[in-house]
Amino acid sequence: MAISSLTQEPVAYVRTLVEAIPREEITTTPSISTVITSPSAQEKDLQQQLEALEIVQAHMADPEHWKRHTVYSLVTDDYRIHHLTAGTLRGDDKLGIPPALFQSIDESQVLSVLHVGRSLCGHPNIVHGGLLATLLDEITAKTAIPNLPGKTGFTANLNVNYRHPCIADQFVVVHSELTSVEGRKAFVKATLKTIQGTLLADATALFIAPKIPVAQITEQLSQAKIVTKSAGHGQQQV
Numbered sequence: 001m002a003i004s005s006l007t008q009e010p011v012a013y014v015r016t017l018v019e020a021i022p023r024e025e026i027t028t029t030p031s032i033s034t035v036i037t038s039p040s041a042q043e044k045d046l047q048q049q050l051e052a053l054e055i056v057q058a059h060m061a062d063p064e065h066w067k068r069h070t071v072y073s074l075v076t077d078d079y080r081i082h083h084l085t086a087g088t089l090r091g092d093d094k095l096g097i098p099p100a101l102f103q104s105i106d107e108s109q110v111l112s113v114l115h116v117g118r119s120l121c122g123h124p125n126i127v128h129g130g131l132l133a134t135l136l137d138e139i140t141a142k143t144a145i146p147n148l149p150g151k152t153g154f155t156a157n158l159n160v161n162y163r164h165p166c167i168a169d170q171f172v173v174v175h176s177e178l179t180s181v182e183g184r185k186a187f188v189k190a191t192l193k194t195i196q197g198t199l200l201a202d203a204t205a206l207f208i209a210p211k212i213p214v215a216q217i218t219e220q221l222s223q224a225k226i227v228t229k230s231a232g233h234g235q236q237q238v
Contacts, residue, residue: 046097046115053195055173056113059102066102066111085138089131093117093169103142108178110142113195118168127166129201135174136160136190136203143176144186144207153186157206166192166200184209 039047050056059066072086080087089095099114114135122128137158145153166172176190185208192201 040092042092043097050097050100050113050115050171053100053113053171055111055195056100059100059111065105067105069101069103071098071101085134089120089134091119093119095120101142103146107146108143110139110176112139112142112174113171114174115171116166116168121168123165125168127168129160129162132162132166132192132201133158133160133203135172136176136192136201137205139174139176140188140190140203140205141207143178143188143190144205147178147181148186148207148209149184150209153184153207153209155205156185156208158203159205160201160203162201163199164201166194171195172200179204184211 060068072080072083075083075086082088085095094117096115096117099112102111103109112135116127116131118125120127120131122130137155140158141153141155145151172192172194174190174192176188179187179189181187185206188205188207190203190205191199192203193199
């Protein structure tokens with residue numbers, strides 16, 4: 001059965017895909033969340049540098065227009081090791097510290113200040129373009145989703161223009177702004193710049209809220225995966 005053939009049921013929407021994942025899938029996965037690790041010297045140093053940046057200080061000093069959010073607060077510790085930006089890409093010389101994330105009070109804009117390390121490169125000392133696209137996808141999602149029905153949605157389209165090479169081992173600023181909402185569709189634009197203001201990339205994105213709850217979609221996909229595995233095993237036994 002295709003996803004589009006499912007009928008909508010009175011099930012509450014979930015805010016993120018993480019909340020839609022069956023708990024048994026998370027808790028039975030080997031986890032590193034029980035290992036307590038102290039921040040590395042590099043992480044402590046980067047955190048101090050981040051908090052001292054003028055752009056971070058300016059947004060912290062403007063609570064009338066901006067609110068700072070804790071990044072990935074809905075990502076559970078057990079699922080973090082499977083999450084791309086909160087887990088896989090986190091660490092020294094990668095995304096070394098959680099971004100300083102600010103959302104405008106009217107939820108029409110999001111600004112993120114983060115550090116890109118030397119282990120995220122394509123060409124030597126130049127951050128991979130795919131990583132920049134990921135950052136732009138995340139920032140546009142954080143702007144679109146709060147403005148969509150059910151407070152959830154999926155990337156339908158992301159157009160990225162690369163304007164200048166992004167040198168590794170520096171702080172960058174990613175900013176997104178809602179341009180319009182049309183029913184289940186949210187249109188967003190975004191920029192990625194250096195702290196000094198050099199434009200590295202810009203993007204436009206379209207996000208669409210699903211017709212059915214995300215939990216129902218993930219359940220269907222999980223069932224389809226089980227059926228596919230069972231069919232595969234059956235063929236091997238013939």
